[in-house]
Amino acid sequence: MSHSYDRGLVEDFGRWREFTAGMWAWIFHKFTGWILVGYLFTHIAVLSTAIPGAAGETVNDVNVYTYTIQELESLLLVRVMEVGLLAVAVFHILNGIRLLMVDLGIGLDAQDRSFYLSLVLTAVIAVASVPTFLEGML
């Protein structure tokens, strides 16, 4: 076929309005998975301040590790992002369980409903966690 028209990949994601449940589940799962990987590195960076902390290093007379945590937790942005992180982790776990069921061939006919269930449960858990994460901030 010397002359033929290739519409390329770009238009795929231009059609997001037409995506079905399984496709959304896939996109959210990849997205949340990579956010968790990103968080893992941030987490390691914060925790690594405990190494000089163990040797007794301080900032303003406070142990450097304690100081880092206190400073971070005093920021509203960090508290809000913690709620987001919980939501991302909960969705990834719930949808991960859904995917494991799909791998085992269990309830494939309900795969769209189990995706919606993951979303609803994630929302409920994230909302329920707000008082805990924002304690003392508002």
Added chain:
Amino acid sequence: MSTQEQEPATQEQEPPETESPGDRRRAEKQRRLAADRQAEAEAATTTDEETVLLKVFRYDPEVEDKQEPRFDDFHVPYEDGMTVLDALIYARDTFDSSLTFRHSCRQAICGSDALFVNGSQRLACKTQLSDLDAPVRVEPLPHQDVVKDLVVDMEHFYDQMHAVEPYFQSDDLPEGDLEEQRQSRENREKVKMSTRCIWCGACTSSCNIAAGDNQYLGPAAINKAYRFTMDEREADKKEHRLRILEQEHGVWRCQTQFSCTEVCPKDIPLTEHIQELKREAVKKNLKFW
């Protein structure tokens, strides 16, 4: 035969003096039919306004003003039970004879008219216009090169289908010359849905893994392989079949997006079959003894 044919002629020459009850009945029926026909014609003229707007993808590398892809509008008079294919045929026969698309059986069995209609892969002959929102956007299948208008190049899809050796190939034949290779009812039920594939390519077109990985077998080919892998009359070839399927670009590429299962016009549970073959492939390789 001949005498019967002559009779009406003689009757015409000498019309009966008295009307028989049969004549009255027939005349009454004629009047009723005529009235029906008139009512129908009137209905047709009043609903003439009811047209469906089709926006159809056009492209032809050999025609100068069609080299740049575009959408053409066709206003097709709507009729009850009209399918997208009917509307396309009407548009081609009435408005533009150069409008090109594949079709044959018009009953969802030849698999030649899978199109991208209002954002999803559907068989044009199996899709009622009444189920769609207007305007109806008709495009060729995504992820295949467009040859002309709604016609895509299916060569790669057929290559994938052939890659799984889509034919029965047991060496384990029955003794007698004319003896049948019997299949149990249960086994027939197991492969039943997978035998229904009409090679339309809708599933592979909907799969964004297949779009990004040209070597991936794709849902249709894997389903075809399922049909034979799960056929117990071919038990001696099961390992051979699984060896093809468990390759890097075989079943493991599937990420269970369910897009193929959603669009298959024959309602084949494609994702389920792919997942089952993944488990078969694992079972073949996992040995604890």
